[in-house]
Amino acid sequence: MTLIVLNFKTYRESTGVEALQLAKICESISEEYSVEMVVVPQAADIHAVSEAVKIPVYAQHVDGVGYGGFTGHVTAASLKANGARGSLINHSERRLKLAEVEASISSCRSFGLKTIVCTNNVVTTRAAAALEPDYVAVEPPELIGSGIPVSKANPDVIRESVNAVLKIAPKVGVLCGAGITHGEDLRAALELGSEGVLLASGIIKAKDQRKALEDLVTGAKK
């Protein structure tokens, strides 16, 4: 089943009350079109969003620290307690040290949270796969927010990422992101071997968020 992950980032259109509204739109699209959707609001919005929808809510970032004196860190414990079911890790806008990526995955695993590690190219995808998260999401940074879909601009990065992960850690799924907006982008991503996509501005900044999501989902099935 195709996985569609919507990263809310810190856009005005996906913060606070608008995070709730957007999450509900995602939930209704998920039900209507039988696609698996994950919403990824800011840490402070997770509690309210988790109470409002039944689809999985992931965090945008988690620190690999446990209980203790870690003021200002985002712990897997606090995410779990507030309804999150997983987290992005090492997003291009919140890169982590190698040892921190490993610690974050390990911490999530101990709290039953799913993990999506973001990477920027085939080589770092190999490294991330070796850490055995649930998913690796490869996103060439130069295409993020560009509107130019990675599946068109650089299909090789997806194809080679899929192959590399298959060799190193075959249980790890591959997602792709950067510039994905339309149904054809999603379809191309799936044909290249990925199991889903990581989206953001293409949907969130759309004039009509629901329509943008419908176009994405229905277009993919053509």
Add this chain to the structure above:
Amino acid sequence: MTLIVLNFKTYRESTGVEALQLAKICESISEEYSVEMVVVPQAADIHAVSEAVKIPVYAQHVDGVGYGGFTGHVTAASLKANGARGSLINHSERRLKLAEVEASISSCRSFGLKTIVCTNNVVTTRAAAALEPDYVAVEPPELIGSGIPVSKANPDVIRESVNAVLKIAPKVGVLCGAGITHGEDLRAALELGSEGVLLASGIIKAKDQRKALEDLVTGAKK
């Protein structure tokens, strides 16, 4: 009026459900003894805690970024939307770059959030005061979590911080922290010219959190 700020850090005893319970204890102490208390839970706990208590809820950290593509950051917008009324900035366990401290203060100000900038000595207190937050909280790092109160171990750091802030930015309040647990520590801190204290492990890890807070508050009045 004395300000008592309780930093929940990421202790097990102050995460999730236990963050709510501790916040309610703080609220009842605040009412019973007429002291001003601020609770500082993790970002993901802010929403639930803010709904549960009427005393101010602050964040442990805020990034100085606005709306946009800042995945994994904690924005003043999201804090405000979930009920926070302020934030710690630059805590010793979450230090920020100088330009980030300034941006965080500025971002909080534009959302009507109060700011407490943490510092490690008299010189950085001077610098922090020059940024004109609401409060500077000076905490010698070697005393944090030590049980040895700064007001006893190093009273000069408080006295000189108060004087330095008075010269550079007289509207900025001075708090002190590190090792504060008992009423006499708080009283000493006030006598040295601070307007309140920043607490954590001394209360949170106490066998009886309520009793520890009562001892603190009543001891200060003797």
Add this chain to the structure above:
Amino acid sequence: MTLIVLNFKTYRESTGVEALQLAKICESISEEYSVEMVVVPQAADIHAVSEAVKIPVYAQHVDGVGYGGFTGHVTAASLKANGARGSLINHSERRLKLAEVEASISSCRSFGLKTIVCTNNVVTTRAAAALEPDYVAVEPPELIGSGIPVSKANPDVIRESVNAVLKIAPKVGVLCGAGITHGEDLRAALELGSEGVLLASGIIKAKDQRKALEDLVTGAKK
């Protein structure tokens, strides 16, 4: 006496052998036109440059750590031992945490190295001045490498920085940077109250580096 600080950054035209050549050009300009010039090569180039010229050589960055287990850090001790006489601190391309800026200044001072703390606006200039380095160099980041001189695009940031520093720490000198290339830019910077300028690409990427420096120096005197 006007201070002209040339930051070599990591340009091809100012690395290795070319760092030596450029430093010698600066030295001869300094002698010929009686201006005070400081060259700022990369850490690994400091030794050879210091042996080749008599004008002061500064580092681009220094960590506020002492002797010990700090692999990969740049210590004031190692800079001093290899001939450096000072260092930039907190350049916009190498920002430091507030406590680190303070530690770097303190470490330089104990080894007799001069310090220039870079800042991005008037408020952070105030904070940096409170740390009492030898100089604060204010550089609006949006103008760095732009070719648009700060002295023309935003004269107020210089004027207000000079005033702010005068109030907080009158012994601290003010430099300005970002977009400075021509003599008139330098003259404007001095007229606004700064004691000198921090330069980089405008000189280093010039077709004829010597001529670019001569234009700068002679233009300023008109």
Add this chain to the structure above:
Amino acid sequence: MTLIVLNFKTYRESTGVEALQLAKICESISEEYSVEMVVVPQAADIHAVSEAVKIPVYAQHVDGVGYGGFTGHVTAASLKANGARGSLINHSERRLKLAEVEASISSCRSFGLKTIVCTNNVVTTRAAAALEPDYVAVEPPELIGSGIPVSKANPDVIRESVNAVLKIAPKVGVLCGAGITHGEDLRAALELGSEGVLLASGIIKAKDQRKALEDLVTGAKK
């Protein structure tokens, strides 16, 4: 041939003039006992050390940035120009982001510099191997500087690292470090499958550095 890498860190006994002396001791040990030694001084010391000895000189850290506006960064270009032949990357005292580790390796490769990526456990060793540096050096952080050799305290971390690297990237060599001081530690490390060791305080802080190195080298051959 066994590889012995001596990390000078920022100890007083291995900075400036003392870096030169220690490097010369290493060179003479290398010749006398026919072992391959690499010395790893601070960035500012690389030039003088490279001129003084013929054994390979590595840097302690390199940034994965190229020519351009990267003030305060350590570039492979500047290391090469000053005589370095390789670099440590991601040492536990200078951890890098995953994408930065990849960029540093890539940058070193383009300048013909060898790379040793440091890791903290078997899982991060797998990830580092996937990036295909010349060597991975596994060092459990809790043993660094402890005097307790990893080869005795935790032989499994070496054994499993060797196996993991063999599967993922068989051309990558495995070094081990943390607490290695005596010949028997080195011998144990080699018997567990590593190709050499990464040393520091055990040698540098020894009363007689030459004797400590001789003990290490001769002890390993017993």
